[in-house]
Amino acid sequence: MEPELAIGLPVAGSVCAAVLRARPRAAVGAGVFLGLCGVVAVALSIPGRASTLLGITLSMSSESRALLIAAAVALALVVALAPLQVERAILLTWGLAGLAGMAVIAAAPSLDIIVLAVLTMAVLQARSPGTRPFAIRLRGPVLAAALLALAAAAARSDGPPILSRLAAVGLVAGLSVALGTLPYVHQFEPEERTATSPVPWMAFIGPVLAIAVLSRARDLIPSDAGAFGAMMIGLGLLNMLWGSLASWRTETGAAAWHYSFMADWGLALCGFGLAIADGQRAALLVLYGILLSRLPLYLWSRQSLREKRPNDRPINLLAAAMLAGSAPFAGFAARVLLLRGATQVYWPLALVIGLGLLLWLPPSLRLGRSLGLPRGRQAWGVGVALAVNVVIGLYPQPFLTLAGL
Amino acid sequence: MSEVAAFFAWAGAALIVLSDGRRGLALGLALITPGFAVLALVAGESLAAVAILLGGAFAAVQRLRTGPDVWGLMPSGSTSRLLLSIAGGLLALWIATSVMTGPGAPLRFAVLSVLGLMGARVMSGGQTAALVTALAALALSFAMAAGLADTGPGPSPYIVAALFAVGVSVVTLERANGA
Numbered sequence: 239m240e241p242e243l244a245i246g247l248p249v250a251g252s253v254c255a256a257v258l259r260a261r262p263r264a265a266v267g268a269g270v271f272l273g274l275c276g277v278v279a280v281a282l283s284i285p286g287r288a289s290t291l292l293g294i295t296l297s298m299s300s301e302s303r304a305l306l307i308a309a310a311v312a313l314a315l316v317v318a319l320a321p322l323q324v325e326r327a328i329l330l331t332w333g334l335a336g337l338a339g340m341a342v343i344a345a346a347p348s349l350d351i352i353v354l355a356v357l358t359m360a361v362l363q364a365r366s367p368g369t370r371p372f373a374i375r376l377r378g379p380v381l382a383a384a385l386l387a388l389a390a391a392a393a394r395s396d397g398p399p400i401l402s403r404l405a406a407v408g409l410v411a412g413l414s415v416a417l418g419t420l421p422y423v424h425q426f427e428p429e430e431r432t433a434t435s436p437v438p439w440m441a442f443i444g445p446v447l448a449i450a451v452l453s454r455a456r457d458l459i460p461s462d463a464g465a466f467g468a469m470m471i472g473l474g475l476l477n478m479l480w481g482s483l484a485s486w487r488t489e490t491g492a493a494a495w496h497y498s499f500m501a502d503w504g505l506a507l508c509g510f511g512l513a514i515a516d517g518q519r520a521a522l523l524v525l526y527g528i529l530l531s532r533l534p535l536y537l538w539s540r541q542s543l544r545e546k547r548p549n550d551r552p553i554n555l556l557a558a559a560m561l562a563g564s565a566p567f568a569g570f571a572a573r574v575l576l577l578r579g580a581t582q583v584y585w586p587l588a589l590v591i592g593l594g595l596l597l598w599l600p601p602s603l604r605l606g607r608s609l610g611l612p613r614g615r616q617a618w619g620v621g622v623a624l625a626v627n628v629v630i631g632l633y634p635q636p637f638l639t640l641a642g643l
Numbered sequence: 644m645s646e647v648a649a650f651f652a653w654a655g656a657a658l659i660v661l662s663d664g665r666r667g668l669a670l671g672l673a674l675i676t677p678g679f680a681v682l683a684l685v686a687g688e689s690l691a692a693v694a695i696l697l698g699g700a701f702a703a704v705q706r707l708r709t710g711p712d713v714w715g716l717m718p719s720g721s722t723s724r725l726l727l728s729i730a731g732g733l734l735a736l737w738i739a740t741s742v743m744t745g746p747g748a749p750l751r752f753a754v755l756s757v758l759g760l761m762g763a764r765v766m767s768g769g770q771t772a773a774l775v776t777a778l779a780a781l782a783l784s785f786a787m788a789a790g791l792a793d794t795g796p797g798p799s800p801y802i803v804a805a806l807f808a809v810g811v812s813v814v815t816l817e818r819a820n821g822a
Binding site for chain 2: 293294347348350351353354357358362371373375376378380381382384387388390391392394395397398401506579
């Protein structure tokens, strides 16, 4: 019953928060209560155990469950420590809707239901007021859904071996489009609200979606796992390089953050592509970092970015160190695991990744400065994000164990 | 029977690609819906067929009630759309019958042609009415793609797709009406 509750309760919370928006305290109270109940349902769910209460077999993997909990914690952090001018009820409405969609994706029995969930979330996001037109906002997710469905169709049909290879290409391309990584970068407008921008696809929904698609991909194309992994590594290196360079050189501060997510995804894709335990662990730590630190910091940097008041205080340098993946933060542990995994698979790859990691430093300094001087709730938020990241970096094993690794 | 149903599905998708008015879009969806329903019925998924029929019919009727009250078939400058409809159909036919092997070629053709054409329709942009019609048809084709698996997917993808088709036709139109 837990997967059904994990989906239903955040939906109810999102609806309550939207309906009660005129009464902000009631909206936040109802949303927080139902959202918390949903997270408890996720935490209590036993990985791999199927539930058929609604006539659909729903079951969550350990990795999906761990990332769902991390996403819920990120949402709680962002809502609790939201800047004063941000309406918490709206944040909660969108966040809980996203969480419910992620729970559907995590518990879905097949790629087809995942694709339909992505399509539903895309339409809900695209129909909300925003600066980009409805058609433009739909493009990325719809192309992703179509590519994933075509890949599934190719994998399920009998025919020559090339069909299986095409399915592998479709799965990698579909995942890349859904996330908005290179070469399918979603159109990004710096002034757009975060909830309606492409950032949630990359930084909030993306981690659970990637885990779900990758686990289905292993079942769909077992014979082409090598080619699939090689494509993931290639795409990962491309995103590492492009994301970090673009994050450094782009003019707009918000776009720099957008590209930095892309660079982190490059690391995660490399880790998943290695298909060994160290690679998976590294990828998972990177995803924890995106959800629990990079995303909240991005949201708290928005005000400072608008006001164009960068700062060079110690807190900014600490944030930059965390974003660059230096010790003792989680990014460092992830990088060590990734390099160790790459060395096991093919040592020149470790050399390439190692050189690529140097590119994180200049953009991270820029992003750290862009936080400005955090005050009040934002200062608490930055402190909590840094502390959480240090804890993951120093003691990664409990977080990896939660994900079954 | 399956071949005729698959042809209906392709013809409906082509009509949605070629139309801008509500009558043309509704007719396109009304052709895809029975096509898919018959293919699901042939595959032994009677509950799925009912779900597809109800969801698609609701979306088609809803489309007929709102949007530009014209057929809008092949407006000027739609040569590329015509080429896309024909080439997309031929490509899907070739892949479904020659590249892919085994039974179920009509289902494969229907799925590939509708999926490809509707994907292209959404990607090319246009008015909201055309986009949501294409989205409804796309969702139905995703559910039908699940039927290509060796083990039957059960009715769940079809019901979810039907609900999506109903939802997208109602929710987005409310907004287009100024809600």
